[in-house]
Amino acid sequence: MNPTQDTLDLVKGALATPDDRIGKTISASTGLLAFDLQMPAKNLYPFVTPLRNSIPRVGGGTGTATNWRQVTALLGSGFDAMGWVPEGQRSGQMSYTTASKSASFVTIGEEDAATYEAISAGRHFEDIQARMTFRLLQKMMLKEEMAILGGNASLQLGTPAPPSLSASGSGATLPAATYSVIAVALTLEGYQNSALAAGVATTKTITSADGKTYVLSGGSSNKSANATQAVTLGQTLFASVTALQGAVAYAWYIGAAGAETLQAITTINSASFAAPLAGGQQAVSAVTADNSANPNYAYDGLLTAALKSGSNAYVKTMATGAAGTGTPLTSSGRGSVGEIDDMFQQMWNLYQVSPTVLYVNVQELKNITAKVLSNASGPLLRYEISGDGANPYDLAAAGAVSFYFNPFTLNGGLKIPVRIHPRVPPGTIIGFAENLPIQYQS
Structure with missing residues (x-):
């Protein structure tokens, strides 16, 4: 008897005519499977920075600010638009309009980190350090883009005027009551930082990577005084507020006097309310001061520089128009x-x-x-179309x-x-x- 040969013969026989129960012992449900993971991780987020990409990069200067002198006008002698001089005489002397300007250097930043364990565990999937640096750079560019567009160091919105209210119409479902309305103006930064679900951005304390803290203003004005309006069932409540230069949006707090909550954020200086108010929203008590600018940390972006008083930029504020609709x-x-x-x-x-x-x-x-x-x-x-007649109605x-x-x-x-x-x-x-x-x- 040869045990080895006999064993091999039995194995060969079993494989030649396998038992059905043996054939189904291992299935996909056992979990003994490979994992098909595509490398690397997919970056499915938008990254759009046209201003940052188009503005030339200039090397750093010295000191704490950059300074320049500008000549804004050449004023001729006599009549500015006339250059006539009598024979044998000299003209009067021209003059200049000049100004000294400066802009403080500021710091913008973003940080990320990876542990040694994460770097080791990520091998054969993606280079954690390289990809982290790439994503950090992208986020830094996104923040720089926002700073270039709407950074605000010096434009204080202050306090809006009390809203103007009215109620009219029929068919609305807003319950009958006397409503109190308060408005809060938002800068571009404030508009981007605020949402109905999260509330209006006021201030935030940030803990930096070195363990220190600092406070940033979120881009919102102080709250206005309230105004009240009685509404009967079926009427729509309309609200408008005097536009503030520097504001691109307005937050509306509505409710019983003393219990107003955030109900809308609009990009015009008016709003209308026809449905029952939403519950669980931010209370107006969260807004206690003008938090529209960061004078110690920021610089003025393009929009802020244009909207500031005395900028000489062309600024057109459309008329309020119909409340909730605008002009x-x-x-x-x-x-x-x-x-x-x-x-x-x-x-x-x-x-x-x-x-x-x-x-x-x-x-x-x-x-x-x-x-x-x-x-x-x-x-x-x-509209131009090929004259060959192939697609006489080929319109997009x-x-x-x-x-x-x-x-x-x-x-x-x-x-x-x-x-x-x-x-x-x-x-x-x-x-x-x-x-x-x-x-x-x-």
């Missing part, structure tokens, strides 16, 4: 938008400059397109304005790109002159 853009009737045309004309008349790019929200891109492509502008729209649905022509410039006008920016709120259009025209070059 929309208007068509010029010649294939353009009246308010944008007015901006271009005013910038030329005062300073002979033009924006080189328009940054808008998705809503405003739709509104601009709707005003440009109205029935009145139909005869001004040119929809479309948008991608450039806006400014005729008020030297040398026949300028085509200005219209670009969506994810941080520009609805109701705001930013015209940015990336470079001064040739007549301004030093």
